[in-house]
Amino acid sequence: MTTSLTDLAEMLLDAARRAGADGADAIVASGRSVMIDVRAGQLEQAVRAEGRDLGLRVLIGQRQADVSSSDARPETIDALAERAVAMAREAPEDPHIGLADPAQLAQERDSAALELADPADEPSGETLQARAACAEEAALAVEGVSQVQSAIAAHERSEIAQAISNGFRGSYGRTSNHVGCTAIAGAGAGMERDHDSDTRIFDADLRDAAGIGRRAGERAAERLGARRPPTGAWPVLFDERISGSLIGHLVGAANGAAVARGASWLRDRLGEPVLPETLSLIEDPHRPRVSGSRAFDGEGLATRRRAIVENGVLTGWLLDLASARKLGMAPTGNGKRGLSGPPSPGRWNVALTQGAADRDELLAQMGTGLLVTSMIGATINPNTGDYSRGAAGFWVDNGQIAYPVNECTIAGSLPDFLRRITPANDARTWLSSVVPSLLVEGLTLAGE
Incomplete structure (x- = not known):
């Protein structure tokens, strides 16, 4: 048997x-x-x-x-x-x-x-x-x-x-x-x-x-004939396909283990604005038919719906038992347990407040800039949030897609430009990470 x-x-x-x-x-x-x-x-x-x-x-x-x-x-x-x-x-x-x-x-x-x-x-x-x-x-x-x-x-x-x-x-x-x-x-x-x-x-x-x-x-x-975009400071619209990576960097910086080590650019920002005041980031591990849902975490604690960011303000960390004890705080039910390692903090389902405009309306608002549909590699300084990534997508002129682009690099300060994001309303609600397209003004673009 x-x-x-x-x-x-x-x-x-x-x-x-x-x-x-x-x-x-x-x-x-x-x-x-x-x-x-x-x-x-x-x-x-x-x-x-x-x-x-x-x-x-x-x-x-x-x-x-x-x-x-x-x-x-x-x-x-x-x-x-x-x-x-x-x-x-x-x-x-x-x-x-x-x-x-x-x-x-x-x-x-x-x-x-x-x-x-x-x-x-x-x-x-x-x-x-x-x-x-x-x-x-x-x-x-x-x-x-x-x-x-x-x-x-x-x-x-x-x-x-x-x-x-x-x-x-x-x-x-x-x-x-x-x-x-x-x-x-x-x-x-x-x-x-x-x-x-x-x-x-x-x-x-x-x-x-x-x-x-x-x-x-x-x-x-659609990508045929891609070329490098002009170098300079331009607005960038992160397509919904990859916008979740920006919020993923924010959630990663809120990991209690990183905060306890002092290896997070969010370490001194609890209770401070990290997103526009109209936006909240909600963790909800109880959404049916979603991959990041759990009734309990890897340490047997109850999971719960909560705001990681509320009205733009960072309200808490992702804490397992050990990181909570290090920080003198209560655990948040975010302990993840693998087969060959001790528990560590991890996230469940997260959702960012969606905006009122669709992606085309944000393109029109952007005027001239870059629509990013894919990203390559990542250089994120965990202590400062300095951000640099390879990107490809489409150059936008007067609110309209003009031509495909590749072989360019986007750079900026993640803590700074997260405060300036404008969300669309196109997030796929069945995903574990519900994040719409995000418009960011004034990023540094290295192309031609």
């Missing part, structure tokens, strides 16, 4: 106790996935994977150690726990580590309302191949597209169980369904590439594969 994930987590805790641990937490995950890649109308690759992994953290006083394995035999679990305890005894002391008090633990642990797992049957390999082929065919039908680099359809299902020696027990399932296409337009040195994709928890929510392929082809063809 196959041992359940919950039983395996209990076996890990029991083994840790026998080995001499003062406390322990265990996580067990199992999953299966299938990915189909089509090229030239034929099956290019079919990958099916199944696995089960175990992670154990043990605490000896103020010392800890983490171990992981894919072997669930009882003798292996005992050896794993013994090894973890031996490692912990040799680890340096950390006054801030420790499990949650029982009173801190989440009371609501049922994830059913979040709809994180699609109850429908797994799509067949034939269905996935047909989706990938449909996306490829639609991309190739776009004028100017010379080839399709990849057309992929995939499905994944996983189960996770957590058990902690302070009494916490929790489990949930997850599914993910994906269709993606990357098209290439033109030939030789003039080739341009772009893509489109969709990933949903419920298979029925996926966008049409033909529409994904067609949009990938259109995006690639």
